[in-house]
Amino acid sequence: MVKGRKNLLRTSIALGGSLTFGAIIGVGVWGTHAVAQTSNVAGPFSEAQATAGQTLFDGRCATCHGTSGEAAPLTGDSFRKLWNNRTTQDLYNRIRTTMPVDNPGSLSDGAASSLVAYLLRENGAAAGTAPFTPTTTPVAINTLISTQAGGPAGSATPAGGGRGAPRGNNNNADDSAVRRGVVVFKTGITVPGTVAKYTPVTEEMMAHPPASDWLMHYRNYAGWSHSPLKQINAKNVHNLQLRWAWALDDGERQQMTPLVHDGVMFVSTNVDNRVQALNAKTGDLIWENTIGPRLVSVQNAQRDMALYGNQLFLGTTDANVYALDARTGKINWKMKLSSVGDDKVGGMMVADGKLIIGLGRCDEPIADDRCYIAAYDVNDGHQLWKFYTVAYSGEPGGDTWGDMPNGSRSGADAWIAGTYDPKLKLTYWGTGQPKAGPNGIGDKLFGNTTIALDADTGKLKWYYEPAPDEGLDLDEVFEKVLVDEGPQKILLTSGKKGILWKLDRATGKFLGYVPMVFQNVFTKVDPVTGRATYRDDILHRTPEGSRSSCPAASGGHNWQASSYVPEDDLIVTPLEQICVTTTGEMIGNYEAPASDGNIGRLSAYYAKTLKPAWTIQQRAPFLTSALTTAGGIGFVGDWDRTFRAFDLKTGKTLWTVRLPTTAQGYPTVYSVGGEEFVAVPTGYNGGSPEV
Numbered sequence: 001m002v003k004g005r006k007n008l009l010r011t012s013i014a015l016g017g018s019l020t021f022g023a024i025i026g027v028g029v030w031g032t033h034a035v036a037q038t039s040n041v042a043g044p045f046s047e048a049q050a051t052a053g054q055t056l057f058d059g060r061c062a063t064c065h066g067t068s069g070e071a072a073p074l075t076g077d078s079f080r081k082l083w084n085n086r087t088t089q090d091l092y093n094r095i096r097t098t099m100p101v102d103n104p105g106s107l108s109d110g111a112a113s114s115l116v117a118y119l120l121r122e123n124g125a126a127a128g129t130a131p132f133t134p135t136t137t138p139v140a141i142n143t144l145i146s147t148q149a150g151g152p153a154g155s156a157t158p159a160g161g162g163r164g165a166p167r168g169n170n171n172n173a174d175d176s177a178v179r180r181g182v183v184v185f186k187t188g189i190t191v192p193g194t195v196a197k198y199t200p201v202t203e204e205m206m207a208h209p210p211a212s213d214w215l216m217h218y219r220n221y222a223g224w225s226h227s228p229l230k231q232i233n234a235k236n237v238h239n240l241q242l243r244w245a246w247a248l249d250d251g252e253r254q255q256m257t258p259l260v261h262d263g264v265m266f267v268s269t270n271v272d273n274r275v276q277a278l279n280a281k282t283g284d285l286i287w288e289n290t291i292g293p294r295l296v297s298v299q300n301a302q303r304d305m306a307l308y309g310n311q312l313f314l315g316t317t318d319a320n321v322y323a324l325d326a327r328t329g330k331i332n333w334k335m336k337l338s339s340v341g342d343d344k345v346g347g348m349m350v351a352d353g354k355l356i357i358g359l360g361r362c363d364e365p366i367a368d369d370r371c372y373i374a375a376y377d378v379n380d381g382h383q384l385w386k387f388y389t390v391a392y393s394g395e396p397g398g399d400t401w402g403d404m405p406n407g408s409r410s411g412a413d414a415w416i417a418g419t420y421d422p423k424l425k426l427t428y429w430g431t432g433q434p435k436a437g438p439n440g441i442g443d444k445l446f447g448n449t450t451i452a453l454d455a456d457t458g459k460l461k462w463y464y465e466p467a468p469d470e471g472l473d474l475d476e477v478f479e480k481v482l483v484d485e486g487p488q489k490i491l492l493t494s495g496k497k498g499i500l501w502k503l504d505r506a507t508g509k510f511l512g513y514v515p516m517v518f519q520n521v522f523t524k525v526d527p528v529t530g531r532a533t534y535r536d537d538i539l540h541r542t543p544e545g546s547r548s549s550c551p552a553a554s555g556g557h558n559w560q561a562s563s564y565v566p567e568d569d570l571i572v573t574p575l576e577q578i579c580v581t582t583t584g585e586m587i588g589n590y591e592a593p594a595s596d597g598n599i600g601r602l603s604a605y606y607a608k609t610l611k612p613a614w615t616i617q618q619r620a621p622f623l624t625s626a627l628t629t630a631g632g633i634g635f636v637g638d639w640d641r642t643f644r645a646f647d648l649k650t651g652k653t654l655w656t657v658r659l660p661t662t663a664q665g666y667p668t669v670y671s672v673g674g675e676e677f678v679a680v681p682t683g684y685n686g687g688s689p690e691v
Helices: 047-060 077-083 088-098 109-122 175-179 203-207
Strands: 021-026 042-046 126-128 188-191 242-248 259-261 264-269 274-279 285-290 306-308 311-315 320-325 331-336 344-351 354-360 372-377 383-388 419-421 426-430 450-454 460-464 481-485 488-494 499-504 510-515 522-525 532-534 546-549 563-565 570-576 578-583 586-591 600-606 612-618 627-629 633-637 642-647 653-658 668-672 675-683
Touching: 042 047, 042 109, 047 109, 088 109, 109 126, 242 264, 242 675, 259 668, 306 344, 311 344, 320 344, 344 419, 344 426, 419 481, 563 627, 627 668, 633 675
Parallel strands: 021 242, 021 675, 042 126
Antiparallel strands: 188 285, 259 264, 264 274, 274 285, 306 311, 311 320, 320 331, 344 354, 354 372, 372 383, 419 426, 426 450, 450 460, 481 488, 488 499, 499 510, 522 532, 546 578, 563 570, 570 600, 578 586, 600 612, 627 633, 633 642, 642 653, 668 675
């Protein structure tokens, strides 16, 4: 136990033997509620209208904007930062013309007006007597909502005591802040310590990672999520036992990637933007830096950190990037990526000695919220190059947005880490869907696109967009897996549509595809160009009637990364078999046809031929990435708290353990002192669909 660490919930059990299993566990429930203060000024809406708006929000909007969704919350600080300097008419126009994301502009005037009323009331505005209408005189939102609110109505703030309590005393704490409901907590080096032996991470290490380490998000530049360790194999995996467990912050979701170098594990959590260095063999804490700020709503931030030299790079929930001394946790430098709305640090990696980052959640249709991928100097954070993923007029791809004004174009955020080919000097990234304008006006580049950029200059080498604009929230942003087939260099990637695409990574040429789950959004895919055609009712949706589509917005494949097995030429991918029906303003999920009620699916395909090798299916969705090893086994975790090892040749389950809560995030394999370990984060509220 580290001296001074009194409120730590930790279990460290040494069971002996050479086969070990480490669990990184996030547990606990957040308590009390802080309610936004109400202004004395009557708002331009009625109570009945706000109540109707709440019903509409719960049925139509909460899927994305609720605590389990990917979109920005519409209460509290996030709402005030974006809307306090705007008017009620601005809010109405935003909702009426750009929402919902799967069919912008389809809301009626009355529905959009009711949502305005609900959001104003939810953020502390007092109801008036007359309902809001599109012709209501605009009112400045900052006159209706107190800027001193302690948090969004209904938001969770930590109760006193336990893991949710402030760590230590803050002598500079503002008592008025405490009275307002703001939880004051100590930031900075909250537990000091120094890594005894630490070797600087070099470019050679990144290109050829030591077998014992897990240095980056996917372990290697090629995005394999595969370990060359083979001590744990199909014959002895049943002997795995828990070696230690570490309690993470009570942040519900834990979708991070533990990094391991020189026997030290680095973990991060989103609630307090806390970073910790652990002894990877024993689970003991070495140092801790609580950077802050403390979140007032549950949401995802970074899923990845990066190591290079003596530094550990972290993106925080307020869109800052920090370079920490990996040996002590002290901050070397920081920079701000964005000050707009709820923008976030997206995917992060180090390649060619540069820190490369994508901007995430940059979906406000305003000129200064334009998504991009950029490279920064690892020594001080100054920008080296920037590539905008939303093309403006006069730029390559700018005409694919039709006549939309530049400032109204948004989306195409790079929220998942890229990969890198050191020989071609190219870095490969994916983007999310465009988030502005009606469907069918063009490709809206570079949304839902695989992008190859020159790592030295950031210039576009090639891009591949499998289909034009869509309004189904079916991102193609996920991992780009790099594989060599003799002299041919290929790239494998799959998105929410559940299709595995195969490209030449030197040229971007389409080489083939295979649907991994049932999909009906495309009527055909051109076998030569790879260009897909949407159903007409998806491109030209009308607000009347109902429409079903497969997969649903949760995706056939989502952020849970696939793994490539070089020994067997297999790519193993966690999948979901779920569809959605939209009827008017309501959405309902249902199991995909022929799934027999099994939402979870794990499938393996041969990279060279794209032919299936095996598939396992189950009711519970898989909520971790796939992890494979040279020992012939893979690991994956699910929503039902099961973490399992499976045979890579057959998919057969070889070993399982039931965890205290949902397995999530990116498992890692590493070794210390000749022992091979497997570590998996856990949490709850993983955003999985319920049907």
